[in-house]
Amino acid sequence: MKPSETEEDHFVFVNISQPHEIKSASTQRTIRRRVMREIGRSRRTHPRPLTWSLALEPSADTVVESIPPCLDPCNTTFYPTPLDARGLQLMHFMTSDRDYVFRPFRTVWFTMALTDASAVLVALANAAMFLDQKLRAQMYRYETSAECLTYYGQCVQQVTRRLGDARENLSEGVITTILGLMCHDLYVGMLDRWNTHIRGLGRIFQLRGGYQGLAANVALFAGWLDVVGSLMEDSRPRLPIPPDFSIQSTDAMTxxxxxxxxxxxxxxxxxxxxxxxxxxxxxxxxxxxxxxxxxxxxxxxxxxxxxxxxxxxxxxxxxxxxxxxxxxxxxxxxxxxxxxxxxxxxxxxxxxxxxxxxxxxxxxxxxxxxxxxxxxxxxxxxxxxxxxxxxxxxxxxxxxxxxxxxxxxxxxxxxxxxxxxxxxxxxxxxxxxxxxxxxxxxxxxxxxxxxxxxx
Missing domain, CATH: 1.25.40 (Serine Threonine Protein Phosphatase 5, Tetratricopeptide repeat)
Incomplete structure (x- = not known):
């Protein structure tokens, strides 16, 4: 009788000591071998209930409904655009970075970024920036973080092009990407860029008629980043109050x-x-x-x-x-x-x-x-x-x-x-x-x- 598989049989552990080792031939070979093995198995048998489907590549017209909170950075199934070896390396850094650095909303932002090809570029810009901060420590300066600025510039170029396309200029993907740019700008203290983005976002919401049709988290973060940026200037928010802001608080006054x-x-x-x-x-x-x-x-x-x-x-x-x-x-x-x-x-x-x-x-x-x-x-x-x-x-x-x-x-x-x-x-x-x-x-x-x- 063929012995039953244990849960460990579905995992392969890749040990690296430095981020650049993800690109080594042996590591990449191990990853490809495991991914292709699972794809081959999925074509021969029906998936069992309660098994993970992270290694199954969806067809071109399949919509991914749920992105796992603990994303395997080497699993390309959930990426909306192909990533090169450096992109995968940066994604790996951002997921492993959570072991020793707390970044509020990291998981939520990852989930949102993986819904749009342009938004992924913001995630890569952030990853490049944080990695640069770690490697250069006291010598780090944002204006010389070339890789981060390159990804950011590519993202802005894509958004500019999509804003000129009547089929995309009001899309949730464009809005999500602009939110990513705004979040990045607030983190690095670029209020002039944030002001440009919030004005454009306000115009998009005017044309859309508000938050209708947007995912709950997209609407929530739009209102939040509007408030956070406005606080930096103590100015009035530009966007209407998102639906999830309207939570009636109990009277807790003394x-x-x-x-x-x-x-x-x-x-x-x-x-x-x-x-x-x-x-x-x-x-x-x-x-x-x-x-x-x-x-x-x-x-x-x-x-x-x-x-x-x-x-x-x-x-x-x-x-x-x-x-x-x-x-x-x-x-x-x-x-x-x-x-x-x-x-x-x-x-x-x-x-x-x-x-x-x-x-x-x-x-x-x-x-x-x-x-x-x-x-x-x-x-x-x-x-x-x-x-x-x-x-x-x-x-x-x-x-x-x-x-x-x-x-x-x-x-x-x-x-x-x-x-x-x-x-x-x-x-x-x-x-x-x-x-x-x-x-x-x-x-x-x-x-x-x-x-x-x-x-």
Whole structure:
């Protein structure tokens, strides 16, 4: 009797110590031998249930419905365009890189990139860039990363050509590729290129009539990359809110905060924006705190979209809020406090993304700078009652979130507000925690007490 095959019989392990060894004759021979063996077997027998079909080459008109999250980079079945040996080597690097580097959304982006030939070029550009960063370490410079820029340029050329084709210019493949370019541009800090892409994407969505017909992840990332780029400039988003952004959050505000905002809002209808913004922020901090108690937080996986689901709608709302312009000299005290609160909440969300979700928060410096330009105007306003309490929360929160870069920031202003409220430093910090605590970041308002007592 022929012995039954074990699961291990379906795998061949190729051991390499350096990325370039993937091109060696013996390695390539082993790979081809295994792939051709499985193809031959598939032609002779029907596939058994529950077996992987990764090595089966689909016909030209077959649509791949599901791309495995753990892609075998040497299996060309799922690539929408042929890759040369170097392309396969870069794909291998990006899949093995996950063993020691966490890159948010890596798995999701791979799945999206493998649906379009032009989008694959963005994946290769990213892989070339990350490999260059690893090999050159301190000597790395983006503008001299020739291979990365070559793939990026090829991708732009393909997109430009496809935009001139009426059969493709509104396609999901073109949109996915533009999203890949936008993501790359944001990572390397090329805001001028991001602005070009987001304007073009906005035009495409206008002609398409919105997000209709797009895969859920494509629509989700369009809204997310719009928000992330807009944050870098603190400008209003260009695209409409994606469907999956519209998640109704529960009211997680503290009773004290709700009472405080009701008191302020009773005489100022425009403050409803601040109430909605606090509702979003309170929901986010509560959700993060609850998940941090779990040993395996869901966002620690590269295929998880929790950060978009949590921060997308809140950030979009904060960026769309009305604000006094930088040249406006006649802004009221209420408008100034609204703007200070908006900036403080954006800084808080940036800190959460950076400290908890391991996202690079490149917008924090801009937001901190804009807040610092607002403080001299705030000092001239004679706030009292509930406004003064909200102002205290804003000052303490921004001070706590800037401790690592600028310790003792705004301490004189905090002490002045405490004096005007007629409360002690301890009572003031308790009040701040009652409005919205940021203890989830490992930062407590009471951390400021020693310095406040000395001052």
């Amino acid at each position: 009773p004290y905060l709700r009472s405080l905002l009701d008191d302020i809002g009773s005489g100022h209808d425009s403050f409803w924006n601040i109430e909605v913004a606090f509702r979003h922020a309170s929901f986010i901090t509560q959700t993060v705190e609850e998940n941090l108690r779990c040993a395996a937080a869901p966002w620690k996986h590269e295929n998880n979209l929790t950060v978009i689901e949590l921060f997308g709608l809140a950030t979009h709302f904060l960026l769309c809020m009305p604000r006094p312009t930088e040249v406006e000299c006649n802004a009221t005290g209420v408008q100034l406090l609204q703007e200070a609160t908006r900036l403080a909440l954006l800084i808080l969300l940036a800190a959460l993304k950076q400290e908890v979700f391991l996202f690079t928060s490149q917008e924090r410096d801009l937001l901190m700078y804009k807040f610092s330009m607002l403080v001299p105007q705030l000092r001239m306003v004679d706030y009292d009652g509930s406004f003064l309490k909200l102002y205290l929360w804003v000052l303490v929160t921004v001070s706590l979130l800037s401790q690592s870069h600028q310790p003792l920031l705004y301490f004189d202003d905090i002490q002045s507000v405490l004096d005007r409220l007629g409360i002690t430093s301890t009572e003031g910090m308790d009040l701040v925690n009652s409005i919205l605590s940021i203890n989830v970041l490992g930062i407590q308002a009471t951390d400021l007490l020693p310095a406040l007592v000395v001052s």
